[in-house]
Amino acid sequence: MKRLNAYLLAAVFLIASGVQSTLGQATALQPQRNGGARVVSNSLLRISLPAKDNGVRFGIIGDTGTGTQKQYQLGSLLAQYRDAFPFDFVLMMGDNIYGGETPKDFKLKFENVYRPLLDKQVKFYATLGNHDEPAQRFYQYFNMDGKEYYRFTKGNVAFYSLNSNYMDKKQIQWLESELAKDGSEWKICFFHHPPYSSGGKHGSDKQLREIVEPIFVKYGVNVVLTGHDHFYERVKPQKGIYYFVSGAGGKLREGDVRDKSPLTDKFFDSDMSFMVAEVVGDQFYFQVISRTGETVDAGVLPNQRRK
Amino acid sequence: MKHQTKQFAWSLLAVIASGSLSLAFTKTGDGHQKATTSSTPVTKQEKLLLSEFDRNVKQYLQVREKVRSQLPPLSKDSTPEQIDSYQKRFVEGLRTARGYAKPGYAFTPAVADYIRTIIRTEFKGTDRTEIRQTILEADTTGVPLRVNYPYPETKELTQIPPTLLLRLPQLPKEVKYRFVGRHMLLVDTDNGLIVDYMTNALP
Numbered sequence: 001m002k003r004l005n006a007y008l009l010a011a012v013f014l015i016a017s018g019v020q021s022t023l024g025q026a027t028a029l030q031p032q033r034n035g036g037a038r039v040v041s042n043s044l045l046r047i048s049l050p051a052k053d054n055g056v057r058f059g060i061i062g063d064t065g066t067g068t069q070k071q072y073q074l075g076s077l078l079a080q081y082r083d084a085f086p087f088d089f090v091l092m093m094g095d096n097i098y099g100g101e102t103p104k105d106f107k108l109k110f111e112n113v114y115r116p117l118l119d120k121q122v123k124f125y126a127t128l129g130n131h132d133e134p135a136q137r138f139y140q141y142f143n144m145d146g147k148e149y150y151r152f153t154k155g156n157v158a159f160y161s162l163n164s165n166y167m168d169k170k171q172i173q174w175l176e177s178e179l180a181k182d183g184s185e186w187k188i189c190f191f192h193h194p195p196y197s198s199g200g201k202h203g204s205d206k207q208l209r210e211i212v213e214p215i216f217v218k219y220g221v222n223v224v225l226t227g228h229d230h231f232y233e234r235v236k237p238q239k240g241i242y243y244f245v246s247g248a249g250g251k252l253r254e255g256d257v258r259d260k261s262p263l264t265d266k267f268f269d270s271d272m273s274f275m276v277a278e279v280v281g282d283q284f285y286f287q288v289i290s291r292t293g294e295t296v297d298a299g300v301l302p303n304q305r306r307k
Numbered sequence: 308m309k310h311q312t313k314q315f316a317w318s319l320l321a322v323i324a325s326g327s328l329s330l331a332f333t334k335t336g337d338g339h340q341k342a343t344t345s346s347t348p349v350t351k352q353e354k355l356l357l358s359e360f361d362r363n364v365k366q367y368l369q370v371r372e373k374v375r376s377q378l379p380p381l382s383k384d385s386t387p388e389q390i391d392s393y394q395k396r397f398v399e400g401l402r403t404a405r406g407y408a409k410p411g412y413a414f415t416p417a418v419a420d421y422i423r424t425i426i427r428t429e430f431k432g433t434d435r436t437e438i439r440q441t442i443l444e445a446d447t448t449g450v451p452l453r454v455n456y457p458y459p460e461t462k463e464l465t466q467i468p469p470t471l472l473l474r475l476p477q478l479p480k481e482v483k484y485r486f487v488g489r490h491m492l493l494v495d496t497d498n499g500l501i502v503d504y505m506t507n508a509l510p
Binding site for chain 2 (some may be wrong): 099100101102103105106107130131132133134135136137138139140144145146148164165166167168169170172193202205206207208210211212
């Protein structure tokens, strides 16, 4: 009876703190109130990540470029989280600019939204979605180096931005050759279309998966970050790889995650959200925050390639 | 003559049906792409078609390069204003330089038939029904089926299924295939100009 009470108390605590216990290989983290009182919607920011000096810290946003009030709200929250958890850069999962791509659109749907971060020299690294013109690769704030797909490193992590809109032979060959010589401890790929997703509207991109998954497995990719489906989902590890969908940075497809999807470890499809993450040694920490400042998922994943 | 054309078409279809569709392009010394075989041998007829397609795409690239060389280069740190101005001037220059261009410039009737057959083969099976649906549902209404017109920037750029991309003749990075409904376009990567199109590419 005592044991049952203890379990009940633990469950109540986890739910109250906004983090449900996670399944699969992720260990749930309890958010901690940050020492400095930082106010978000009259509540303190909750940070679940270690923020170590040697950590590679970054934000993750997807499907952002709408220019709506809600995108601005989420952008503002991301900036506040950056004050509490000083990440150096943000990965963009594509659909960076919806609709027109005039200079005014770039300002309205990107620059003005993330101005507080840009002013603090936070770098954005973009990938192209199905609503993005390839010419975005020349845009100064997307740091794509004029390329549709590219690689960069931060500490012990190699990041690969891929163009899932147009996964042609040249790109596949490039990816294979880069991965083959990559000695980084962590390899993180990010692109728009999710190889695994429980979305009702889009869902898993099986054709893309057919092509890229064998390469990811062969060369030991650790984490895959995607967007396209307008919600958050942490997929159960597939063939040893951690997959996330984070496509609710500017749009939301409410209730789109299929009921009882066997793929899902955790999802959130009732409001917009972004992720913050940190790689420390052989641990990948992540936290997912909703537009209202609630932590909807958090955890830590071990480096699955380290013996 | 009519009989010969028919015979050629039939023999081509037979070759395609036999599954020898693995095509690839390799880079030549001048940096352009050239049709070559991969593991499966390519027939003489296929080679002819591929080299015809390759030649027409190359011709476009030559015109494109002339126009591009007259524009101030776009750096990797460009402002939206610079990108916008570059694209507009690029399209303007190409439209003037390619006033002669007509539909079928690259997708000649024989090449178009060849591509349709590749797509038909690729889109067999239930999985492929889903892709077809995705392509048809994309927001591409209003994209003009007109050569030398820009692809509207407000419209979605439908993903080309990667498994299909591996089967289609490979293109240089300056141009891309795009689906608009059932139709297929050849679009300039950097400025969105519709270089050519073929109707009813999807079965």
